Amino acid sequence: MGKNFIEDVLSRRTFAIISHPDAGKTTLTEKLLLFGGAIRDAGTVKAKKTGKFATSDWMEIEKQRGISVTSSVMQFDYDGFRVNILDTPGHQDFSEDTYRTLMAVDSAVMIVDSAKGIEEQTLKLFKVCRMRGIPIFTFMNKLDRQGKAPLELLAELEEVLGIESYPMNWPIGMGKEFLGIYDRFNNRVEQFRVNENERFISLNDKGEIAGDHPLKLSGLYDQTLDEIMLLNEAGNEFSAEKVASGALTPVFFGSALTNFGVQTFLESYLKFAPAPKARNSSIGEIDPLGEQFSGFVFKIQANMNPAHRDRIAFIRVCSGKFERGMTVNIPRLGKQLKLSQSTSFMAEERNTVDEAVSGDIIGLYDTGTYQIGDTLTTGKDHFQYERLPQFTPELYVKVTAKNVMKQKSFYKGIEQLVQEGAIQLFKRVSIDEYLLGAVGQLQFEVFEHRMRNEYNAEVLMERMGSKIARWVDGETVDENLSSPRSLLVRDRFDNYVFLFENDFALRWFQEKNPNVKLYNPMDQNE
Numbered sequence: 001m002g003k004n005f006i007e008d009v010l011s012r013r014t015f016a017i018i019s020h021p022d023a024g025k026t027t028l029t030e031k032l033l034l035f036g037g038a039i040r041d042a043g044t045v046k047a048k049k050t051g052k053f054a055t056s057d058w059m060e061i062e063k064q065r066g067i068s069v070t071s072s073v074m075q076f077d078y079d080g081f082r083v084n085i086l087d088t089p090g091h092q093d094f095s096e097d098t099y100r101t102l103m104a105v106d107s108a109v110m111i112v113d114s115a116k117g118i119e120e121q122t123l124k125l126f127k128v129c130r131m132r133g134i135p136i137f138t139f140m141n142k143l144d145r146q147g148k149a150p151l152e153l154l155a156e157l158e159e160v161l162g163i164e165s166y167p168m169n170w171p172i173g174m175g176k177e178f179l180g181i182y183d184r185f186n187n188r189v190e191q192f193r194v195n196e197n198e199r200f201i202s203l204n205d206k207g208e209i210a211g212d213h214p215l216k217l218s219g220l221y222d223q224t225l226d227e228i229m230l231l232n233e234a235g236n237e238f239s240a241e242k243v244a245s246g247a248l249t250p251v252f253f254g255s256a257l258t259n260f261g262v263q264t265f266l267e268s269y270l271k272f273a274p275a276p277k278a279r280n281s282s283i284g285e286i287d288p289l290g291e292q293f294s295g296f297v298f299k300i301q302a303n304m305n306p307a308h309r310d311r312i313a314f315i316r317v318c319s320g321k322f323e324r325g326m327t328v329n330i331p332r333l334g335k336q337l338k339l340s341q342s343t344s345f346m347a348e349e350r351n352t353v354d355e356a357v358s359g360d361i362i363g364l365y366d367t368g369t370y371q372i373g374d375t376l377t378t379g380k381d382h383f384q385y386e387r388l389p390q391f392t393p394e395l396y397v398k399v400t401a402k403n404v405m406k407q408k409s410f411y412k413g414i415e416q417l418v419q420e421g422a423i424q425l426f427k428r429v430s431i432d433e434y435l436l437g438a439v440g441q442l443q444f445e446v447f448e449h450r451m452r453n454e455y456n457a458e459v460l461m462e463r464m465g466s467k468i469a470r471w472v473d474g475e476t477v478d479e480n481l482s483s484p485r486s487l488l489v490r491d492r493f494d495n496y497v498f499l500f501e502n503d504f505a506l507r508w509f510q511e512k513n514p515n516v517k518l519y520n521p522m523d524q525n526e
Contacts, residue, residue, distance in 0.1 A: 005321060005357060009288055010275045012359025014084040014316075015137075016101050018126065019111035020119035024141040028111055028256040029074065029087050035263055036076025036083060073314060073361045081270050084361050088125075097299065097422055100372065100388050102128050104298040104316035104361065107135040107273045110249070111256075114140045114147035114174070118160045126161050129246065136249045137269050138165065144192075144255040146175035151227065154251065164236045164248040168268055169261065170228055171253045173220040180215075181253055181261055182224050184231075185268055189215065192260055243272050276359035279318050281375075283383040286319050288358035292379040293320035293328065295362075297370050298388060300420050311416060312343070312363040313370040318385065320378065322356040331382040332374055339376075341365035372421045392469050392520055393424050393437025396499065397444055400434070402458035413455030418492060423447055426489035426497060429479050435489060435499075436461075437469065468506050472496035473517035481513060 019025045074085045086105055088098040102108065108129045112118060129136050140153055148156075150171055157165045169181040172189070180191040189201040189209065204210045207228065215221050242248035250272065254261020276288040286294060299314040315322075327338050342353050343363040356362045364370070373388040401410035414434065418425040422443050426435040438444055444461060451457045467487075477496045482488035485505040486498050498518065500506040510518065 006289055008082075009358045011081050012084065012276050012357065013081050013107070013270055013273050014086070014105050014276065014359045014361070015107045015109055015269075015273065016086040016088050016098075016105045017109045017111060018088060018098070018102075018122065018129070020113070020116070020121040023111045023113040023116075023119070023122070024256045025111050026087065028109075028139060028141065028262065029085055031256055031259050031262045032083070032085065032266055033074060033076055034259070035266055036078045073363075075361070078266065079270065082360070083270070084359065086361065098125060099128055099391075100298050100421070102132065102134065103386075103388055104296075104314075105134065106276055106359065107137065109269070110136050110138045111141050112138060112153065112157075114142050114150075114153060114253075115145060117148055117153060117156045123160065126163075130163070133246045135243055135246050135272075135274060136163065137265075137273065138249045138251045139256075139265055140171075140251060140253045141256050143171050143174050143178050143181075143253050144258050144260070150253065151230075157249070157251070163246075164242065165251050166236050166238045166248055167231060167251045167253070169253055169264065170224060170231070172215075172218075172224045177220060178255075179218060179220055181264070182228060183264060184228065186264070190261065190264060191215070192255075193258075240272060244274055276318070279385060281383045281385050283381055286383070286385075288319050290319040292377065292381065293322055293326065294318050294375065294377045294383075294385075295322070296376070296385045296388075297372055297374040300366065300370060300372055311366040311368070311419070313366040313374075315362050315364060315376065317356050317358050317360045317362065319358055322353075322360070322362060324352070324354045326378065328376040328378055329382050330369070330374055330376060331384055332371070333369070337369065339364055368419070371419070391439055394439055394466050395441060395444070396426075396435055396437050396464040396467050398433060398462040398464060399436050400460050400462075402460050406457045409455045409457040410451070410459065413451045413457050416455075417447060417450060425492045426499070429482060429488050429490060429496075435464065437467075467499040467501065468503065470498050470500065470506065470518035470520060472498065473519050477516060481509075481516070 017025045017029060074087065076083055086101050088101050102125070108125075110122060110126060110129075112122065126136070138157065140150070147153075150167075154165050154167065157163065168185040169183045169190075171181055172179040178192050180189055182189055187203045187207065189203065191199055191201065201209055201213065201215070208225065209216055209221075236248065238250075239248055243250060250268065252261060252265040252268070254265060256262060278285040278287050281294075295315045295317045297313045298316055301312050301314070322339070322342070324342050325338065325340050327336050329336055341364065343365070353362050375384045377383060399414070401407055414425060417423065422438070424437040426437060427433065428435070436444065436447065438447075448459055448461060451459050471491075472495070474496075477488065479488060485501040486509045489497050489499060491497050498509065500509065509516075
């Protein structure tokens with residue numbers, strides 16, 4: 001492959017941004033894109049009245065509600081690095097999509113609202129990162145507003161998340177009294193809201209501003225020096241090895257909205273974040289510098305371009321080089337495909353991509369061939385990458401077309417949206433009835449919205465409440481075992497599934513039918 005290929009792979013930095021809704025994830029993403037020259041003008045999520053919307057939120061419902069409900073992919077170059085950002089949904093109803101996205105990255109950036117601290121959704125996503133040993137970089141956001149004391153935020157990070165932290169910089173005041181950050185790593189002070197030529201102040205060997213400076217007249221400066229002394233004496237030591245293993249998180253303070261501290265964060269991140277790493281497969285670890293192309297599908301998205309009924313399969317390249325027009329194996333299907341239509345992303349903007357290397361994310365136009373989790377390879381080794389998490393739905397609805405004349409659109413819409421993996425489709429065994437299962441209520445709302453707007457099919461959804469789903473281990477089952485409390489259905493792959501009313505119904509069924517072996521797919525993700 002040659003020297004250039006190796007250099008290209010080592011220059012890749014692929015990360016996901018994780019946070020609770022409203023912590024500032026989309027805003028930070030945009031500011032990073034600004035630095036990378038990928039966009040010229042940041043449309044903030046707040047600017048609803050101006051008609052400007054966040055670059056990474058392309059779906060209509062996201063623009064209306066100001067939330068990210070799908071994972072966007074964005075790419076830009078900065079200082080010799082090629083950065084791939086995967087913007088993930090913060091809303092808990094879309095944790096499935098986020099979990100799968102976290103399988104496609106090499107590191108994660110965790111945004112914490114400094115006023116709220118660690119929130120529930122952040123904790124869940126953090127646990128997935130820890131489980132995979134993904135390096136985590138923390139950005140304490142919204143320092144331009146009043147929030148929790150920095151030491152309190154650090155303590156919360158360590159106690160709630162159980163991870164060591166090392167502040168790369170430290171805030172000088174906050175809210176209306178926010179003066180800037182004391183940059184421990186670069187040994188300088190970065191001032192807030194000053195002219196560019198006054199932005200950085202160098203520190204002397206003692207870590208103080210030399211000579212006279214207006215900032216030294218502030219009591220906040222002295223307080224910061226005391227806190228820095230405390231961190232130096234009692235805080236954790238910085239360790240690049242611990243960062244790489246996910247045991248220590250470098251912490252950065254700043255304000256994404258005012259674009260303060262973002263560039264400093266980006267430059268430090270690029271220095272310590274890992275290049276693409278080896279990944280486990282059915283034949284052992286696959287080296288990202290290996291010559292054989294391989295990758296896996298971690299996401300499928302329908303109708304990213306409303307003008308065309310298209311579907312895109314998102315591929316994480318794990319080894320070798322992708323070249324447009326190449327032929328690959330799909331082990332699950334036992335067949336080969338020519339990859340002629342490929343694209344790279346910048347939210348709504350798309351460009352045909354001719355080449356990509358390990359660490360890159362590419363999109364392949366899909367006519368219904370791919371499934372989430374599919375491995376693509378070249379060469380003789382038809383291996384599979386690790387399975388992606390499959391989630392058991394908790395809420396269920398019965399779904400029908402409002403207009404019988406629109407049945408064709410109804411079935412097409414259901415088929416395409418279900419393949420994205422956010423909702424699951426089930427069919428009653430005895431009657432022609434469709435059920436949908438999801439992790440959260442918002443997924444049903446998004447489904448209804450998209451069916452109406454993208455497929456021109458109004459739907460009726462009848463709530464069935466929460467159910468406990470258990471798959472049947474085997475090809476056959478007595479269909480007479482179906483009852484209102486243990487409903488027998490088939491999933492979209494024609495596997496039998498029982499939907500139980502509650503724990504009691506599940507236990508009762510197992511006692512009465514010990515020969516029917518049931519399982520939960522989530523137990524197989526370990």
